[in-house]
Amino acid sequence: MSETPHKDADKRREITEASLKQLGNLIYEQIQNREFPWIMMQSRSTDNIIYDPELRQYILGSRTTRRHARNIRHIRPFTQMVWTAWFARELVSMRKTSTLREVYYSARGQQDIEFSGQPESDNIIIDLEVALNRPREDFGIFPEERSAIFGDLTIEYTVPGYEGRRMNLTDHPDGVMVGPAVTSSEFVETSADKVLVIEKGAMFNRLIEEKAHERFNAILVHTAGQSPRSTRKIIRRLNQQWGLPIYIFTDGDPWGIHIAMVIISGSANAAHLRDLATPEAKWIGVWGTDIIDYKLPTENLTEHDSKRLRELKTDPRYTGEIWQREIDIFMKIGKKAELEAFSRYGLTYIVDEYLPAKLESV
Amino acid sequence: MSETPHKDADKRREITEASLKQLGNLIYEQIQNREFPWIMMQSRSTDNIIYDPELRQYILGSRTTRRHARNIRHIRPFTQMVWTAWFARELVSMRKTSTLREVYYSARGQQDIEFSGQPESDNIIIDLEVALNRPREDFGIFPEERSAIFGDLTIEYTVPGYEGRRMNLTDHPDGVMVGPAVTSSEFVETSADKVLVIEKGAMFNRLIEEKAHERFNAILVHTAGQSPRSTRKIIRRLNQQWGLPIYIFTDGDPWGIHIAMVIISGSANAAHLRDLATPEAKWIGVWGTDIIDYKLPTENLTEHDSKRLRELKTDPRYTGEIWQREIDIFMKIGKKAELEAFSRYGLTYIVDEYLPAKLESV
Numbered sequence: 091m092s093e094t095p096h097k098d099a100d101k102r103r104e105i106t107e108a109s110l111k112q113l114g115n116l117i118y119e120q121i122q123n124r125e126f127p128w129i130m131m132q133s134r135s136t137d138n139i140i141y142d143p144e145l146r147q148y149i150l151g152s153r154t155t156r157r158h159a160r161n162i163r164h165i166r167p168f169t170q171m172v173w174t175a176w177f178a179r180e181l182v183s184m185r186k187t188s189t190l191r192e193v194y195y196s197a198r199g200q201q202d203i204e205f206s207g208q209p210e211s212d213n214i215i216i217d218l219e220v221a222l223n224r225p226r227e228d229f230g231i232f233p234e235e236r237s238a239i240f241g242d243l244t245i246e247y248t249v250p251g252y253e254g255r256r257m258n259l260t261d262h263p264d265g266v267m268v269g270p271a272v273t274s275s276e277f278v279e280t281s282a283d284k285v286l287v288i289e290k291g292a293m294f295n296r297l298i299e300e301k302a303h304e305r306f307n308a309i310l311v312h313t314a315g316q317s318p319r320s321t322r323k324i325i326r327r328l329n330q331q332w333g334l335p336i337y338i339f340t341d342g343d344p345w346g347i348h349i350a351m352v353i354i355s356g357s358a359n360a361a362h363l364r365d366l367a368t369p370e371a372k373w374i375g376v377w378g379t380d381i382i383d384y385k386l387p388t389e390n391l392t393e394h395d396s397k398r399l400r401e402l403k404t405d406p407r408y409t410g411e412i413w414q415r416e417i418d419i420f421m422k423i424g425k426k427a428e429l430e431a432f433s434r435y436g437l438t439y440i441v442d443e444y445l446p447a448k449l450e451s452v
Numbered sequence: 453m454s455e456t457p458h459k460d461a462d463k464r465r466e467i468t469e470a471s472l473k474q475l476g477n478l479i480y481e482q483i484q485n486r487e488f489p490w491i492m493m494q495s496r497s498t499d500n501i502i503y504d505p506e507l508r509q510y511i512l513g514s515r516t517t518r519r520h521a522r523n524i525r526h527i528r529p530f531t532q533m534v535w536t537a538w539f540a541r542e543l544v545s546m547r548k549t550s551t552l553r554e555v556y557y558s559a560r561g562q563q564d565i566e567f568s569g570q571p572e573s574d575n576i577i578i579d580l581e582v583a584l585n586r587p588r589e590d591f592g593i594f595p596e597e598r599s600a601i602f603g604d605l606t607i608e609y610t611v612p613g614y615e616g617r618r619m620n621l622t623d624h625p626d627g628v629m630v631g632p633a634v635t636s637s638e639f640v641e642t643s644a645d646k647v648l649v650i651e652k653g654a655m656f657n658r659l660i661e662e663k664a665h666e667r668f669n670a671i672l673v674h675t676a677g678q679s680p681r682s683t684r685k686i687i688r689r690l691n692q693q694w695g696l697p698i699y700i701f702t703d704g705d706p707w708g709i710h711i712a713m714v715i716i717s718g719s720a721n722a723a724h725l726r727d728l729a730t731p732e733a734k735w736i737g738v739w740g741t742d743i744i745d746y747k748l749p750t751e752n753l754t755e756h757d758s759k760r761l762r763e764l765k766t767d768p769r770y771t772g773e774i775w776q777r778e779i780d781i782f783m784k785i786g787k788k789a790e791l792e793a794f795s796r797y798g799l800t801y802i803v804d805e806y807l808p809a810k811l812e813s814v
Contacts, residue, residue: 186661186799187657187661188795188799189653189654189657189792191654191790191792192654192658192792192795192799194792195749195790195792195793195794195795195796196795196796196798196799198749198793198795198796199749199795199796199797199798232657234652234653234654236598236600236653238598238629247625249625251625251663252625257623257624261619261623261624262619262623262624262628262629262633263609263611263613263614263631263633264628264629264630264631264632264633264634265629265631266624266626266629267600267624267626267627267628267629268626269625269626269627269657270626270657270661271624271625271626272626290596291551291596291598292551292553292554292596295549295551295594295631295632296554299548299549299632301613387557387560387561428553428557430551430553430554430556430557431557431560432557433550433554433557433558433560433561434557434558434560434561435561436558436561437548437550437554437558
């Protein structure tokens with residue numbers, strides 16, 4: 091499989107910069123027309139977040155909201171948003187990246203911009219995403235979490251100083267960190283025919299060591315817990331652009347289940363974004379069924395775990411048969427199991443026995 | 453600077469395997485002599501952990517202890533230790549690695565080996581380190597934490613399938629993950645003349661993006677919080693083998709201070725190990741003094757922070773002038789600051805102004 095490396099990244103940057111400029115121009119015009127400036131955006135209030143069974147993800151409904159400098163309660167978030175847009179423009183035009191935390195601290199250097207804490211600044215960044223209909227990664231704003239990837243995929247960098255340089259993701263046997271450079275890279279070529287997504291570093295390492303990428307002809311992705319958006323986007327690209335089926339492998343507990351679900355159907359928080367969810371991806375374990383069939387070492391569910399399972403049971407994303415069945419089993423047996431639990435049968439059991447059987451059956 | 457890649461890794465593996473075999477032989481002999489088998493080791497009880505001002509790290513004192521299968525209270529840890537030694541031998545001879553957690557779950561597959569939880573199994577692994585006077589990394593046992601490294605350093609892999617392959621650590625602009633492959637690699641060549649150790653991913657990314665590795669001619673190391681042992685060992689190798697000075701840059705709070713101190717002087721937990729501490733390394737910030745001089749955005753110290761500062765104040769590792777002075781300042785101003793706080797002066801301030809001034813002054 092191969093793809094011509096068209097300069098997607100450059101194009102995306104141009105569009106982002108244009109939309110930021112447009113926002114600025116709009117505000118200038120409003121002021122020149124002697125209006126109090128305002129910004130129109132889709133409402134993010136809970137009653138406007140709807141689960142779309144067709145798209146199989148949360149979306150924002152049709153209600154819009156106007157943030158208006160005439161309204162005294164809006165002045166603060168309006169000003170914060172304009173500053174954040176300015177900061178994003180700086181990042182994009184200088185081709186720099188920043189973490190959410192750095193954005194917050196950068197604002198603290200400004201005399202007139204006030205954030206009570208990072209959550210407020212994170213929230214304004216989401217507003218900007220909604221207003222411009224673009225993910226923050228396009229503005230060069232990333233979270234700090236790090237995930238990793240490994241396998242026969244050749245990428246071409248687009249970050250400054252590395253343009254046109256290529257790397258094959260088997261080059262570093264500890265796994266390749268997913269940061270701004272991987273996220274913005276182009277995918278040039280792969281011989282893999284599937285993607286295995288793993289929640290935990292220990293199992294990711296195990297699969298590399300057991301050459302699972304060769305044995306299953308797979309690209310391995312490590313989410314490091316709840317998958318960062320950039321990693322969800324990479325998973326989606328591998329699925330949509332390259333047609334690779336995605337298999338997700340998590341701890342057998344409500345938190346692991348939900349890590350899989352967020353990759354598949356997205357989160358309510360990101361209801362304003364597309365291109366993050368991968369509805370075709372499959373959660374392949376650790377199931378409650380696996381705990382029974384493989385006699386895995388377990389821990390008891392805590393009260394907190396049980397409460398979370400009950401929440402998932404009624405969540406609109408969990409209507410599918412497999413989810414309902416497995417949630418019921420976890421609740422019935424009152425147990426959970428970690429990925430590493432398979433080590434009881436030896437370190438290689440998971441690649442020798444479990445994964446081949448699972449991939450066969452789903 | 454360059455180093456002939458002698459096959460250190462192979463030699464280390466042979467020695468490790470020999471010492472594990474020796475332990476097994478000893479036990480066989482004892483049994484054949486109709487004795488209850490026993491293992492002799494240095495005592496790890498707190499009254500045998502001593503701070504050595506010469507070595508500038510904690511060490512174990514001269515008291516030894518005998519774990520004896522005749523003693524009913526010793527049978528459990530004795531058996532656990534023999535099983536762990538067997539497991540380590542398997543790992544070494546198959547050239548595999550394992551996480552601490554996988555060791556625990558592997559034990560759960562055994563009928564007669566019982567661990568009440570992972571802490572008990574982690575503890576027995578430390579016993580094995582003490583008995584054989586070798587770090588668990590030599591047995592192929594690693595924690596799950598991940599740190600990263602970046603800069604002009606060429607390494608040569610020794611892990612199976614990659615022997616003799618080289619990588620330059622500037623090849624991946626998101627930073628190169630430190631796992632078993634980097635840890636066991638040989639350092640072939642570098643043009644760097646110093647090492648900057650950074651506690652946090654955001655700042656590590658920032659330094660890469662601002663080309664700090666070129667501007668300061670430095671190798672950048674990201675510890676991801678409290679530095680894993682393997683990363684401390686890498687820092688020490690860069691300092692001792694290559695003569696590179698080490699500068700550590702952490703959050704300005706008691707937890708950041710202690711991240712620096714553990715790199716410099718080690719921890720009580722690892723008093724039985726050498727080759728982890730780097731006494732010559734310098735903590736360069738964020739100091740309490742920096743908070744004042746640079747008017748950094750701060751948070752108030754919590755009660756928990758203050759308590760920790762009082763503990764550090766009387767810790768034997770903290771007798772040096774700079775530590776006492778900075779602890780006093782933090783206590784006096786009652787404030788702390790994060791690395792990202794410098795962003796208030798712009799994203800590049802830290803590399804344009806702060807770091808050059810700091811490196812000049814220490």
